[in-house]
Amino acid sequence: MTDQLQRFIFDQTDIRGEITRLDTSYQETISNHHYPEVVAHLLGEFLAAATLLSATLKFEGTITLQARSEGEIPLIMAEASSDHKLRGIAREADNAVSEDFTKLLTNGQLIITVDPKQGQRYQGIVALEGNNLSECLEAYFLQSEQLSTRVWLASDQQQAVGMMLQELPPSEQVSAEQRQQDWQHISKLAETLTAPELLSLPFDELLYRLYHQEQVRMFEPDALAFQCSCSETRTLNALRTLGREELDSIIEEAGAIEVNCEFCHQHYSFDGTAIAQLFEPTLH
Ligand SMILES: [Zn+2]
Structure with a gap:
Protein backbone atom coordinates (compact mmCIF):
# COMPACT_ATOMS: atom_id res chain seq x y z
CA MET A 1 0.00 0.00 0.00
CA GLN A 227 -10.92 8.86 -7.95
CA CYS A 228 -12.90 11.52 -9.67
CA SER A 229 -16.40 12.18 -8.40
CA CYS A 230 -17.69 13.23 -11.82
CA SER A 231 -20.61 11.35 -13.40
CA GLU A 232 -23.12 11.75 -16.19
CA THR A 233 -25.78 12.94 -13.72
CA ARG A 234 -23.49 15.49 -12.09
CA THR A 235 -22.37 16.78 -15.46
CA LEU A 236 -25.98 17.17 -16.57
CA ASN A 237 -26.84 18.98 -13.36
CA ALA A 238 -23.96 21.37 -13.93
CA LEU A 239 -25.15 21.95 -17.50
CA ARG A 240 -28.66 22.67 -16.28
CA THR A 241 -27.41 25.87 -14.64
CA LEU A 242 -26.59 27.26 -18.10
CA GLY A 243 -30.30 27.28 -18.92
CA ARG A 244 -32.29 25.56 -21.62
CA GLU A 245 -31.93 28.32 -24.19
CA GLU A 246 -28.15 28.30 -24.07
CA LEU A 247 -27.98 24.49 -24.24
CA ASP A 248 -30.46 24.30 -27.14
CA SER A 249 -28.43 26.82 -29.11
CA ILE A 250 -25.24 24.74 -28.64
CA ILE A 251 -27.10 21.63 -29.80
CA GLU A 252 -28.39 23.51 -32.83
CA GLU A 253 -24.91 24.64 -33.74
CA ALA A 254 -22.82 21.59 -32.86
CA GLY A 255 -25.33 18.74 -32.80
CA ALA A 256 -24.30 17.71 -29.29
CA ILE A 257 -22.83 19.07 -26.11
CA GLU A 258 -19.35 17.74 -25.42
CA VAL A 259 -17.92 17.96 -21.93
CA ASN A 260 -14.50 16.85 -20.75
CA CYS A 261 -13.94 16.45 -17.02
CA GLU A 262 -10.95 18.59 -16.20
CA PHE A 263 -9.93 16.40 -13.29
CA CYS A 264 -9.93 12.95 -14.90
CA HIS A 265 -10.38 13.71 -18.64
CA GLN A 266 -13.54 11.60 -18.81
CA HIS A 267 -15.55 12.57 -21.88
CA TYR A 268 -19.31 13.13 -21.80
CA SER A 269 -21.52 13.78 -24.79
CA PHE A 270 -25.20 14.79 -24.67
CA ASP A 271 -27.57 15.01 -27.62
CA GLY A 272 -30.78 17.00 -27.98
CA THR A 273 -32.89 14.24 -26.43
CA ALA A 274 -30.77 14.12 -23.27
CA ILE A 275 -30.99 17.90 -22.92
CA ALA A 276 -34.76 17.91 -23.52
CA GLN A 277 -35.17 15.25 -20.82
CA LEU A 278 -33.18 17.39 -18.42
CA PHE A 279 -35.86 20.04 -18.50
CA GLU A 280 -38.89 17.76 -18.47
CA PRO A 281 -40.86 17.95 -15.24
CA THR A 282 -40.25 14.81 -13.20
CA LEU A 283 -43.23 12.76 -12.04
CA HIS A 284 -43.60 11.99 -8.37
ZN1 LIG B 1 -13.86 13.40 -13.65
Whole structure:
Protein backbone atom coordinates (compact mmCIF):
# COMPACT_ATOMS: atom_id res chain seq x y z
CA MET A 1 0.00 0.00 0.00
CA THR A 2 1.80 3.14 -1.14
CA ASP A 3 -0.91 5.74 -0.68
CA GLN A 4 -1.89 5.97 2.92
CA LEU A 5 -3.13 8.08 5.77
CA GLN A 6 -2.26 7.14 9.32
CA ARG A 7 -3.34 8.57 12.65
CA PHE A 8 -1.16 8.62 15.74
CA ILE A 9 -1.76 9.88 19.26
CA PHE A 10 0.41 10.76 22.20
CA ASP A 11 -0.71 8.97 25.34
CA GLN A 12 -1.69 11.16 28.30
CA THR A 13 -1.88 14.27 26.15
CA ASP A 14 -4.57 16.08 24.15
CA ILE A 15 -2.55 15.89 20.94
CA ARG A 16 -3.05 13.80 17.88
CA GLY A 17 -1.26 13.53 14.60
CA GLU A 18 -1.96 12.48 11.05
CA ILE A 19 0.57 11.53 8.46
CA THR A 20 0.02 10.82 4.78
CA ARG A 21 2.04 9.74 1.78
CA LEU A 22 0.55 9.92 -1.74
CA ASP A 23 2.29 8.15 -4.55
CA THR A 24 0.06 6.69 -7.27
CA SER A 25 -2.86 8.99 -6.44
CA TYR A 26 -0.59 12.03 -6.77
CA GLN A 27 0.87 10.86 -10.06
CA GLU A 28 -2.58 10.13 -11.45
CA THR A 29 -3.72 13.61 -10.41
CA ILE A 30 -0.94 15.35 -12.34
CA SER A 31 -0.76 12.94 -15.30
CA ASN A 32 -1.85 14.32 -18.71
CA HIS A 33 -1.94 17.86 -17.38
CA HIS A 34 1.61 18.95 -18.32
CA TYR A 35 1.88 21.24 -15.32
CA PRO A 36 5.03 23.29 -14.87
CA GLU A 37 7.23 21.83 -12.14
CA VAL A 38 6.32 24.43 -9.51
CA VAL A 39 2.62 23.84 -10.13
CA ALA A 40 2.87 20.05 -9.88
CA HIS A 41 4.85 20.54 -6.70
CA LEU A 42 2.29 22.85 -5.09
CA LEU A 43 -0.60 20.66 -6.24
CA GLY A 44 1.09 17.78 -4.40
CA GLU A 45 1.12 19.87 -1.24
CA PHE A 46 -2.55 20.77 -1.71
CA LEU A 47 -3.42 17.11 -2.19
CA ALA A 48 -1.51 16.02 0.92
CA ALA A 49 -3.06 18.89 2.90
CA ALA A 50 -6.62 18.02 1.79
CA THR A 51 -5.95 14.42 2.82
CA LEU A 52 -4.78 15.50 6.29
CA LEU A 53 -7.81 17.75 6.63
CA SER A 54 -10.18 14.97 5.58
CA ALA A 55 -9.00 13.07 8.67
CA THR A 56 -10.63 15.77 10.81
CA LEU A 57 -14.09 15.13 9.26
CA LYS A 58 -16.47 13.67 11.78
CA PHE A 59 -19.04 12.59 9.18
CA GLU A 60 -19.25 11.30 5.62
CA GLY A 61 -18.43 13.99 3.12
CA THR A 62 -15.78 15.87 1.21
CA ILE A 63 -13.30 18.56 2.08
CA THR A 64 -12.04 20.92 -0.60
CA LEU A 65 -9.01 23.12 -0.31
CA GLN A 66 -8.98 25.84 -2.92
CA ALA A 67 -6.78 28.86 -3.52
CA ARG A 68 -7.66 31.75 -5.81
CA SER A 69 -5.11 34.44 -6.49
CA GLU A 70 -3.83 37.18 -8.76
CA GLY A 71 -0.45 35.44 -8.96
CA GLU A 72 1.02 32.94 -11.40
CA ILE A 73 -1.52 30.32 -10.30
CA PRO A 74 -5.04 31.82 -10.48
CA LEU A 75 -6.67 28.67 -9.17
CA ILE A 76 -5.47 25.50 -7.51
CA MET A 77 -7.56 23.01 -5.60
CA ALA A 78 -7.58 19.56 -4.05
CA GLU A 79 -10.44 17.49 -2.74
CA ALA A 80 -10.45 14.55 -0.34
CA SER A 81 -13.44 12.56 0.81
CA SER A 82 -14.05 10.75 4.08
CA ASP A 83 -13.79 7.49 2.13
CA HIS A 84 -10.30 8.49 0.97
CA LYS A 85 -10.87 9.41 -2.65
CA LEU A 86 -8.71 12.26 -3.92
CA ARG A 87 -8.64 14.60 -6.86
CA GLY A 88 -7.08 17.97 -7.62
CA ILE A 89 -6.39 20.51 -10.32
CA ALA A 90 -4.62 23.77 -11.14
CA ARG A 91 -6.03 26.14 -13.75
CA GLU A 92 -4.44 28.62 -16.14
CA ALA A 93 -1.05 28.13 -14.54
CA ASP A 94 0.90 27.09 -17.65
CA ASN A 95 3.41 29.92 -17.27
CA ALA A 96 4.06 29.60 -13.56
CA VAL A 97 7.80 29.48 -12.81
CA SER A 98 8.33 31.15 -9.45
CA GLU A 99 9.73 29.25 -6.49
CA ASP A 100 8.20 31.90 -4.27
CA PHE A 101 4.84 30.96 -2.78
CA THR A 102 3.76 34.60 -2.55
CA LYS A 103 4.41 35.11 -6.27
CA LEU A 104 2.52 31.95 -7.20
CA LEU A 105 -0.49 32.97 -5.12
CA THR A 106 -0.30 36.76 -4.88
CA ASN A 107 -3.21 38.41 -3.04
CA GLY A 108 -4.70 34.99 -2.66
CA GLN A 109 -7.48 33.51 -0.60
CA LEU A 110 -7.61 30.03 0.79
CA ILE A 111 -11.13 28.65 0.74
CA ILE A 112 -11.88 25.52 2.71
CA THR A 113 -15.21 23.89 1.98
CA VAL A 114 -16.65 21.08 4.03
CA ASP A 115 -19.45 19.34 2.20
CA PRO A 116 -21.23 16.69 4.27
CA LYS A 117 -23.23 14.01 2.45
CA GLN A 118 -26.09 15.04 4.68
CA GLY A 119 -26.50 18.51 6.07
CA GLN A 120 -25.22 22.00 5.48
CA ARG A 121 -22.13 22.87 3.51
CA TYR A 122 -19.65 24.97 5.44
CA GLN A 123 -17.03 27.33 4.06
CA GLY A 124 -14.11 29.05 5.75
CA ILE A 125 -11.85 31.63 4.11
CA VAL A 126 -8.45 33.00 5.12
CA ALA A 127 -6.11 35.35 3.30
CA LEU A 128 -3.04 33.56 1.93
CA GLU A 129 -0.59 35.53 3.99
CA GLY A 130 1.98 32.91 4.95
CA ASN A 131 5.15 31.95 3.14
CA ASN A 132 3.84 28.50 2.34
CA LEU A 133 0.66 26.46 2.43
CA SER A 134 1.45 25.01 5.88
CA GLU A 135 1.52 28.44 7.50
CA CYS A 136 -1.77 29.38 5.86
CA LEU A 137 -3.44 26.22 7.13
CA GLU A 138 -2.13 26.80 10.64
CA ALA A 139 -3.61 30.31 10.55
CA TYR A 140 -6.89 28.89 9.30
CA PHE A 141 -7.21 26.39 12.17
CA LEU A 142 -6.31 28.98 14.78
CA GLN A 143 -8.85 31.41 13.38
CA SER A 144 -11.74 29.05 12.65
CA GLU A 145 -11.44 26.29 15.22
CA GLN A 146 -9.21 27.84 17.86
CA LEU A 147 -7.09 24.71 17.75
CA SER A 148 -3.30 24.87 17.71
CA THR A 149 -2.22 23.04 14.58
CA ARG A 150 1.11 22.46 12.87
CA VAL A 151 1.41 21.19 9.32
CA TRP A 152 4.42 19.96 7.35
CA LEU A 153 4.14 19.34 3.61
CA ALA A 154 6.60 18.16 0.99
CA SER A 155 6.34 17.03 -2.60
CA ASP A 156 8.92 15.92 -5.18
CA GLN A 157 7.04 15.08 -8.44
CA GLN A 158 6.93 11.41 -7.44
CA GLN A 159 5.09 11.73 -4.17
CA ALA A 160 3.38 14.18 -1.86
CA VAL A 161 3.74 13.83 1.88
CA GLY A 162 2.22 15.61 4.84
CA MET A 163 2.18 15.50 8.60
CA MET A 164 -0.14 17.35 10.94
CA LEU A 165 -0.17 17.79 14.69
CA GLN A 166 -3.29 19.10 16.31
CA GLU A 167 -4.45 19.90 19.81
CA LEU A 168 -7.68 18.14 20.68
CA PRO A 169 -10.37 19.92 22.68
CA PRO A 170 -9.40 19.95 26.38
CA SER A 171 -9.92 16.69 28.27
CA GLU A 172 -10.39 16.37 31.99
CA GLN A 173 -7.18 14.44 32.56
CA VAL A 174 -4.87 17.21 31.44
CA SER A 175 -4.53 20.61 33.16
CA ALA A 176 -4.39 23.76 31.07
CA GLU A 177 -0.76 24.27 32.04
CA GLN A 178 0.14 20.70 31.14
CA ARG A 179 -1.67 21.06 27.83
CA GLN A 180 0.45 23.99 26.90
CA GLN A 181 3.68 22.26 27.94
CA ASP A 182 2.80 19.12 25.99
CA TRP A 183 2.02 21.13 22.89
CA GLN A 184 5.26 23.12 23.08
CA HIS A 185 7.28 19.96 23.58
CA ILE A 186 5.68 17.79 20.89
CA SER A 187 5.56 20.51 18.24
CA LYS A 188 9.12 21.63 18.99
CA LEU A 189 10.41 18.11 18.35
CA ALA A 190 8.60 18.01 14.99
CA GLU A 191 10.26 21.27 13.95
CA THR A 192 13.49 19.33 13.48
CA LEU A 193 11.85 17.39 10.65
CA THR A 194 13.35 18.06 7.21
CA ALA A 195 11.62 17.75 3.83
CA PRO A 196 13.99 14.95 2.66
CA GLU A 197 13.16 12.98 5.84
CA LEU A 198 9.46 13.53 5.35
CA LEU A 199 9.75 12.30 1.76
CA SER A 200 11.97 9.30 2.37
CA LEU A 201 11.32 7.77 5.80
CA PRO A 202 8.61 5.17 6.40
CA PHE A 203 6.05 6.51 8.91
CA ASP A 204 7.19 4.35 11.83
CA GLU A 205 10.83 5.33 11.34
CA LEU A 206 9.91 8.96 11.00
CA LEU A 207 7.88 8.96 14.20
CA TYR A 208 10.62 7.02 15.99
CA ARG A 209 13.17 9.58 14.85
CA LEU A 210 11.05 12.43 16.31
CA TYR A 211 9.36 10.80 19.27
CA HIS A 212 11.27 7.76 20.50
CA GLN A 213 11.08 9.18 24.03
CA GLU A 214 7.31 9.75 23.89
CA GLN A 215 4.42 7.34 24.18
CA VAL A 216 3.16 7.31 20.60
CA ARG A 217 0.36 5.05 19.49
CA MET A 218 -0.12 4.46 15.77
CA PHE A 219 -3.48 3.42 14.32
CA GLU A 220 -4.01 1.18 11.32
CA PRO A 221 -3.29 3.10 8.11
CA ASP A 222 -6.09 3.82 5.62
CA ALA A 223 -5.55 3.37 1.90
CA LEU A 224 -6.13 6.31 -0.43
CA ALA A 225 -6.74 6.48 -4.16
CA PHE A 226 -7.28 8.96 -6.93
CA GLN A 227 -10.92 8.86 -7.95
CA CYS A 228 -12.90 11.52 -9.67
CA SER A 229 -16.40 12.18 -8.40
CA CYS A 230 -17.69 13.23 -11.82
CA SER A 231 -20.61 11.35 -13.40
CA GLU A 232 -23.12 11.75 -16.19
CA THR A 233 -25.78 12.94 -13.72
CA ARG A 234 -23.49 15.49 -12.09
CA THR A 235 -22.37 16.78 -15.46
CA LEU A 236 -25.98 17.17 -16.57
CA ASN A 237 -26.84 18.98 -13.36
CA ALA A 238 -23.96 21.37 -13.93
CA LEU A 239 -25.15 21.95 -17.50
CA ARG A 240 -28.66 22.67 -16.28
CA THR A 241 -27.41 25.87 -14.64
CA LEU A 242 -26.59 27.26 -18.10
CA GLY A 243 -30.30 27.28 -18.92
CA ARG A 244 -32.29 25.56 -21.62
CA GLU A 245 -31.93 28.32 -24.19
CA GLU A 246 -28.15 28.30 -24.07
CA LEU A 247 -27.98 24.49 -24.24
CA ASP A 248 -30.46 24.30 -27.14
CA SER A 249 -28.43 26.82 -29.11
CA ILE A 250 -25.24 24.74 -28.64
CA ILE A 251 -27.10 21.63 -29.80
CA GLU A 252 -28.39 23.51 -32.83
CA GLU A 253 -24.91 24.64 -33.74
CA ALA A 254 -22.82 21.59 -32.86
CA GLY A 255 -25.33 18.74 -32.80
CA ALA A 256 -24.30 17.71 -29.29
CA ILE A 257 -22.83 19.07 -26.11
CA GLU A 258 -19.35 17.74 -25.42
CA VAL A 259 -17.92 17.96 -21.93
CA ASN A 260 -14.50 16.85 -20.75
CA CYS A 261 -13.94 16.45 -17.02
CA GLU A 262 -10.95 18.59 -16.20
CA PHE A 263 -9.93 16.40 -13.29
CA CYS A 264 -9.93 12.95 -14.90
CA HIS A 265 -10.38 13.71 -18.64
CA GLN A 266 -13.54 11.60 -18.81
CA HIS A 267 -15.55 12.57 -21.88
CA TYR A 268 -19.31 13.13 -21.80
CA SER A 269 -21.52 13.78 -24.79
CA PHE A 270 -25.20 14.79 -24.67
CA ASP A 271 -27.57 15.01 -27.62
CA GLY A 272 -30.78 17.00 -27.98
CA THR A 273 -32.89 14.24 -26.43
CA ALA A 274 -30.77 14.12 -23.27
CA ILE A 275 -30.99 17.90 -22.92
CA ALA A 276 -34.76 17.91 -23.52
CA GLN A 277 -35.17 15.25 -20.82
CA LEU A 278 -33.18 17.39 -18.42
CA PHE A 279 -35.86 20.04 -18.50
CA GLU A 280 -38.89 17.76 -18.47
CA PRO A 281 -40.86 17.95 -15.24
CA THR A 282 -40.25 14.81 -13.20
CA LEU A 283 -43.23 12.76 -12.04
CA HIS A 284 -43.60 11.99 -8.37
ZN1 LIG B 1 -13.86 13.40 -13.65
